[in-house]
Amino acid sequence: MDKLEFYRQCIQKILTEYSKYPPVNGEIEVQTIFDTKNDHYQVVDLGWDKHRRIYNCVMHFDIKDGKIWIQRNQTDDVLAEELVKMGVDKEDIVIGLQPEYVREYAGYGVG
Numbered sequence: 001m002d003k004l005e006f007y008r009q010c011i012q013k014i015l016t017e018y019s020k021y022p023p024v025n026g027e028i029e030v031q032t033i034f035d036t037k038n039d040h041y042q043v044v045d046l047g048w049d050k051h052r053r054i055y056n057c058v059m060h061f062d063i064k065d066g067k068i069w070i071q072r073n074q075t076d077d078v079l080a081e082e083l084v085k086m087g088v089d090k091e092d093i094v095i096g097l098q099p100e101y102v103r104e105y106a107g108y109g110v111g
Helices: 003-019 079-085
Strands: 027-035 040-049 052-064 067-073
Touching (some): 003 027, 003 040, 003 052, 003 067, 067 079
Antiparallel strands (some): 027 040, 040 052, 052 067
């Protein structure tokens, strides 16, 4: 299996596992969004909590130039560590939710 397909599978596995646990409040659907053509992957909470509309992107990954970009993480999980445990090279993980000047100190790729 080539690296790109392996990275897609790793991301989809993380998002699928996370989406199995729905939020405790309200009538909220957890959606996984896999755009394998453009390499955008998300988990979105969508629904209602009483009279309040819920729409929240919980996790967002992109694959750009052969690297996995973590664009959003609203969980307590350290997604980069999960990817490394799955066999992804640290240099191929970019913490996109951090400013560019901080990334070189994170121990992962810089972009």
